[in-house]
Amino acid sequence: MRGPDSLGRGWWRRNIWGLVAMLPALALMIYAAVYSDLEYWQRGRPSQAPSAADGSAEFAGVRLRLVELAPTTDLKRYGNAPFVPPDGVTVWRAVIEVESPDPETSPFCTILLEDEAGNRYDVNAEELSKARLPLANCRPDTEDPAPVSGRYRTVAHFALATGVDAVAVRLSFGGVDLVRYVRLTLRG
């Protein structure tokens, strides 16, 4: 229809609300189109969950605290002989205290270590493959003896170049939260 309508309104006036509605519709369409890619991208770049001032954190239904982060040399091989890492490699040990209302249902975690430059290390270092190491997964069943209360420790080992200092650990609970991790330091 061309020209003014019976109320004397031109094309723009008649269609103003339709034109306004197009803007959120366009935004919604774009969001719907990129939603899955956005989620995938977020998973690849998890964000940091908040932790308390004393360095502990409440995350994924458990309370977590880093109680030790230091180089270690007293590792054993599977045959109980002492384990010596390759030249230029220092083994770091992180001990994390987990407090869970119900240790039986505590979620599994993945632990990364962070050095002063922000580089991350995982617990699968080939350099340590000959050492006998506990499973570092935040579950109570890896502790020996089994925990009596809801508080237990999970111990993780990492291989770093000698001379590099570790500053923090990052814990993520893939079964509970795919896009966030908690960062723990020795003091808040």
Add this chain to the structure above:
Amino acid sequence: MSLLRRLGGLLLVAAVLAAGQAVADSPPDRNHQLRPFAVSGDFGTDVVGRDFAVRAVAVRCAAQLKIGDAIMDTQGVWVVVKLRLSARTEPSHISYAAVRDASGRIYQTTDRFDQLLVTGGRSIQPGLPVEGEIAIEVPAASAGDLTLLVASTFVDHRMDSMAEIPLPISDVTAVLANPAPTEVLAPRSAA
């Protein structure tokens, strides 16, 4: 008048659709758009990808490999490349290594024996590089002009980095004339 306007509208819709199709069909095509990000570098230098760095330290050819007690021959020639691999800011794996010849054919590492260094079996931590050799069989005629390809991705290399390093190879005929089995260096920490 009204009929003419309707026809005009129809033509406009058809024109928009045709234009859209033309844009979609125009080069670069989908495969080209999704191709890996090639990072080229010289032999002997660190070539840095998104999550790894690779240096081709040495290359040699052989008519036969000695893997444990087994001697492995080939209808072509074995290209043995010594690599130094490092992770950048987080632990990484190298899951793909191949060479591309002058005609564009791509030869992946052989699976006639385990090559964990480049099949994702070796975790590399930042600051702790790994050294080792890989073996690839290629037709002898292709060996003179090869580019090494290395990626951390396994089969889907789309839109991720792939290192490309030209390999200086010149000893093919001499090696084939005088076959002697060569051993392949196992991965080891190079920290």
Add this chain to the structure above:
Amino acid sequence: MLAAVSVTTGRGQLSRRLFRGLLDGVAPQLRWVLIGLVLAVTAGFGGLETAPAEDKSPQVAAGVPVDGGPWRVEVIDVRLAGDLPPLRRQDDKNRWLYVTANVTITANESWTLTKKMVRLSGVEGVLTEEPYDMVLYRDKRVVSRLHPNMPEKVAFFWEQSGDAPVPTTATVLVLGMTYRADSFSSERTWMEDEAVRAGVTVPVLDVRASPGATPSPGATPSPGASPSPGATPSPVPPPRVATSARPGATPTVRTSP
């Protein structure tokens, strides 16, 4: 119109009446025009051509190369064997059937899904559809990967139940793939088209009594380690033989060529 339809009317009845009602409501004569239009349009894409006969994959003789797209397969023979250590049968009564073939990768890149190339047909009691393993004659090892323009003689193995009759003939089906654009992503890639490119029917040579009659002298295929039964094919199955190139193994001193 809808209200006139009885609830007890069958579903086909309902839709037919609905459709005719709608159509006749729009234009009484449009039905025939629409049918004619559909026929005309489909005819433009070959809709009226004679349909090809169902599943008549060409039969070729042994030794004839069959082009499967990314591969070319030349079936040599089919043999029946008993125990072939270290391949492990699920039951000691079971038999191995193996197809020997020359395979050339015609794709541009090394090919790892080599178990997709061939199927066995006309044999009762074969436990898997895909071959259980592929063995490279060159060094009698289980491999998955073959390289472009480097033809290799290989054997594909199937396990046959010991309760099934001993086959006298078998048909080896060479499958194919097509390099085309994916309908959704428009990415060009090798697509499985479920098509049998050719069938090769050959007598089954029973070599159970004569181990020496295996294809080439001492050629009893002997993969390096025991393959896991029923292992599903993965893009890059772990190679079975690991010796000096194992991680953590003492680096070997190499002899220079």
